[in-house]
Amino acid sequence: MHPFRYVAAGSIDEAVAVLREHGARARPLAGGTDILAQLRAGRFELDALVDVKGVPEASALRLGRDGLDIGAAVPCYRIYEDPDVSAAYPGIVDAASLIGGIQIQSRATIGGNLCNAAPSADSIGPLIVHAAAVTLAGPAGTRTVPVDSFCTAPGRTVLGEDELAVSIHVPRPPARFGAAYERFIPRNEMDIAVVGVACAVVLDRSGERIESARIALASVGPTPIVAAKAAASLVGGPPSADAFRAAGEVAADEASPIDDMRGTIGHRRDLVRVLTRRTLERAVQRASGGTASGNTGRGTR
Amino acid sequence: MTQAPLPKAHVRCQLNGQPVEFLADQHMSLLEVLREVLDLTGTKEGCNDGNCGACTVSMDGRIVDSCLVLAPEVDGRTIETIEGMAPPGGLHPLQRSFLEEAALQCGICTPGFLISAKALLEREPDADEHRIRHWLAGNLCRCTGYDKIVRAVLRAETAMAPKAAAGRTRRKKSA
Ligand SMILES: Cc1cc2nc3c(=O)[nH]c(=O)nc-3n(C[C@H](O)[C@H](O)[C@H](O)COP(=O)(O)OP(=O)(O)OC[C@H]3O[C@@H](n4cnc5c(N)ncnc54)[C@H](O)[C@@H]3O)c2cc1C
Ligand code: FES
Numbered sequence: 001m002h003p004f005r006y007v008a009a010g011s012i013d014e015a016v017a018v019l020r021e022h023g024a025r026a027r028p029l030a031g032g033t034d035i036l037a038q039l040r041a042g043r044f045e046l047d048a049l050v051d052v053k054g055v056p057e058a059s060a061l062r063l064g065r066d067g068l069d070i071g072a073a074v075p076c077y078r079i080y081e082d083p084d085v086s087a088a089y090p091g092i093v094d095a096a097s098l099i100g101g102i103q104i105q106s107r108a109t110i111g112g113n114l115c116n117a118a119p120s121a122d123s124i125g126p127l128i129v130h131a132a133a134v135t136l137a138g139p140a141g142t143r144t145v146p147v148d149s150f151c152t153a154p155g156r157t158v159l160g161e162d163e164l165a166v167s168i169h170v171p172r173p174p175a176r177f178g179a180a181y182e183r184f185i186p187r188n189e190m191d192i193a194v195v196g197v198a199c200a201v202v203l204d205r206s207g208e209r210i211e212s213a214r215i216a217l218a219s220v221g222p223t224p225i226v227a228a229k230a231a232a233s234l235v236g237g238p239p240s241a242d243a244f245r246a247a248g249e250v251a252a253d254e255a256s257p258i259d260d261m262r263g264t265i266g267h268r269r270d271l272v273r274v275l276t277r278r279t280l281e282r283a284v285q286r287a288s289g290g291t292a293s294g295n296t297g298r299g300t301r
Numbered sequence: 302m303t304q305a306p307l308p309k310a311h312v313r314c315q316l317n318g319q320p321v322e323f324l325a326d327q328h329m330s331l332l333e334v335l336r337e338v339l340d341l342t343g344t345k346e347g348c349n350d351g352n353c354g355a356c357t358v359s360m361d362g363r364i365v366d367s368c369l370v371l372a373p374e375v376d377g378r379t380i381e382t383i384e385g386m387a388p389p390g391g392l393h394p395l396q397r398s399f400l401e402e403a404a405l406q407c408g409i410c411t412p413g414f415l416i417s418a419k420a421l422l423e424r425e426p427d428a429d430e431h432r433i434r435h436w437l438a439g440n441l442c443r444c445t446g447y448d449k450i451v452r453a454v455l456r457a458e459t460a461m462a463p464k465a466a467a468g469r470t471r472r473k474k475s476a
């Protein structure tokens with residue numbers, strides 16, 4: 001491996017200064033579960049890695065009145081081991097508890113998952129349906145980008161060379177909100193999503209109509225796909241099996257999957273149908289006060 | 302054009318209960334430091350990319366793949382490796398139950414499984430089979446087929462249970 005400097009940044013300014021000094025030859029380091037493997041495989045070379053785990057804003061997990069702020073360097077276990085976060089942000093907890101195994105979850109961050117921008121990334125769909133936005137810091141100050149417009153291509157994002165992600169803000173969900181994320185993988189754990197589907201719904205007071213819905217698909221396009229038509233098809237209607245099945249059909253049309261070693265186009269569209277229906281069921285169950293989320297260890301296949 | 306080599310990282314940490322100080326290249330992994338700088342070869346390298354868990358160690362009480370930790374990240378941390386597991390002159394109950402259940406063949410995966418299982422039993426001394434399998438999903442074994450490993454962990458739970466519970470059949474949590 002090409003030798004690089006390791007810099008433990010203690011502040012945003014320090015991190016930005018090192019990124020600026022090295023340009024494309026430096027990158028932030030969070031849990032290292034993507035970037036260290038990529039460097040070792042010779043995917044690219046760097047002269048410096050800037051560890052952002054010591055940046056206070058990036059390592060804070062804060063649940064406030066207006067929502068949840070997930071520091072970009074907060075590892076997955078801190079999210080799913082927090083009972084308040086688990087109760088309020090079920091879709092995000094679903095993703096945090098299925099990224100990698102326990103060793104990976106000790107280190108891997110949602111910030112790293114987002115910035116790595118793999119089409120199969122498990123946290124991005126849930127962040128999108130939770131209407132999250134990420135705050136970036138660079139030489140010119142900070143800016144905030146909605147997660148649904150953050151990824152631009154596989155492995156590419158709107159991040160500038162001298163910018164880092166500081167934290168992800170997830171607004172406080174309204175009353176009668178529920179969300180869920182499920183993926184299909186050939187094993188029970190430790191694999192890359194062939195397809196992932198995240199859904200969120202808000203029910204009306206009666207619990208018999210869907211007031212709003214959001215659906216995001218992973219691994220069926222170069223970037224996460226917002227299945228806006230499928231979500232719109234649900235609004236104003238009842239949370240019924242028929243409605244979920246119909247939404248799954250629309251979502252399958254909105255997907256643009258490819259054939260690869262993990263699955264074919266047809267298989268992937270089929271999975272979008274099934275997983276859309278299932279995650280909608282779970283989201284509605286959670287919206288009506290049903291089962292909570294959490295790392296129960298039950299694999300979703 | 303050749304550049305001056307980067308200075309080595311100077312790292313201080315607690316390792317298996319002892320303060321340790323070492324110099325390492327900044328891009329070296331904790332796994333490389335353990336095996337090549339500190340001569341602690343009990344921690345194994347399988348894949349070197351986070352998939353197999355052979356290199357599992359405990360860092361500040363949480364299990365990590367040491368191949369995905371950089372040496373300088375360890376500064377100020379507490380690390381436990383397989384070399385620190387057995388009490389002087391004996392074996393940890395998990396080590397004994399792995400022998401009794403023949404839960405190893407080539408043994409490359411064993412230190413990683415032991416460190417992972419120990420971390421689980423410290424948190425959840427009653428973990429049921431499903432939970433054990435889930436917790437150990439980040440550890441791969443090419444030889445045993447896993448059943449013997451899971452049985453060994455269950456056996457260690459019984460051996461480690463407080464005396465009061467030892468007589469009766471222990472109830473396992475169902476979720
Ligand atoms: C065995 C194994 C299993 C895995 N399983 C899954 C899985 O099930 N699902 C899944 O989605 N992924 C999985 N992954 C991939 C990886 O663990 C996740 O993508 C993880 O969330 C990455 O986070 P990290 O903190 O380790 O990122 P890092 O490796 O530290 O960084 C990833 C990328 O993001 C950039 N970056 C990190 N932090 C910042 C920041 N603050 N600002 C700007 N850029 C930043 C880095 O420069 C790098 O390019 C797995 C990986 C392994 C090794
Ligand atoms: S060697 Fe570290 S996980 Fe395989």
Ligand code: FES
Nearest residue numbers: 406407442443444
């Ligand atoms: S005993 Fe050989 S890999 Fe597990």
